[in-house]
Amino acid sequence: xxxxxxxxxxxxxxxxxxxTINCSYSVGISALHWLQQHPGGGIVSLFMLSSGKKKHGxxxxxxxxxxxxxSLHITASHPRDSAVYICAVRDFGNEKLTFGTGTRLTIIP
Amino acid sequence: xxxxxxxxxxxVTEKGKDVELRCDxxxxxxxxxxxxxxxxQGLEFLIYFQxxxxxxxxxxxxxxxxxxRTGGSVSTxxxxxxxxxxxxxxxxxxxxxxxxxxxxYFGPGTRxxxx
Numbered sequence: 001x002x003x004x005x006x007x008x009x010x011x012x013x014x015x016x017x018x019x020t021i022n023c024s025y026s027v028g029i030s031a032l033h034w035l036q037q038h039p040g041g042g043i044v045s046l047f048m049l050s051s052g053k054k055k056h057g058x059x060x061x062x063x064x065x066x067x068x069x070x071s072l073h074i075t076a077s078h079p080r081d082s083a084v085y086i087c088a089v090r091d092f093g094n095e096k097l098t099f100g101t102g103t104r105l106t107i108i109p
Numbered sequence: 110x111x112x113x114x115x116x117x118x119x120x121v122t123e124k125g126k127d128v129e130l131r132c133d134x135x136x137x138x139x140x141x142x143x144x145x146x147x148x149x150q151g152l153e154f155l156i157y158f159q160x161x162x163x164x165x166x167x168x169x170x171x172x173x174x175x176x177x178r179t180g181g182s183v184s185t186x187x188x189x190x191x192x193x194x195x196x197x198x199x200x201x202x203x204x205x206x207x208x209x210x211x212x213x214y215f216g217p218g219t220r221x222x223x224x
Binding site for chain 1: 212
């Protein structure tokens with residue numbers, strides 16, 4: 001069973017700061033997903049990646065397969081980025097996700 | 110277009126009663142997933158459908174839990190003889206083919222409270 005750990009659990013930062021959230025996992029995977037859960041509960045899929053780096057607007061996700069580690073970066077953070085960010089991994093040959101416990105991000109104006 | 114919808118949005122039930130939770134995926138999406146998010150805990154996978162078949166039911170926590178999907182569209186998650194530990198938000202997601210190729214789209218969830 002894959003173990004997924006995220007750090008930090010909670011992060012508070014000032015508007016404009018560069019944010020990094022980390023995710024590590026224990027067993028090789030076919031892909032890693034980053035999700036965003038808004039305070040109202042809605043979940044949005046941000047990235048799905050199996051190698052390298054992806055960028056969407058101010059968000060950047062990277063993965064190092066050898067080190068079993070991924071990072072989610074937010075540049076020029078804004079209060080609307082306040083949410084819980086969840087890392088999830090998908091093992092080879094199936095559609096099942098194993099989730100981390102999430103990182104609660106609060107951006108102060 | 111319309112996203113994933115779930116009903117009811119909230120459900121309060123007495124311990125021992127059966128409940129049915131409904132998910133309407135995005136039209137044309139063949140892959141459908143059920144997840145559970147308990148208070149203070151992370152998300153956990155319950156079951157995955159491809160069309161009307163469920164190739165992976167490994168996350169269903171007990172035989173009180175079952176799910177079906179009809180017409181490759183609507184899915185129902187049924188919990189029999191509910192227990193207090195079943196209280197959670199139940200989330201449904203769909204994907205055009207499956208997560209190997211496409212991201213998944215989540216519904217708003219059903220908050221289940223067992224009293």
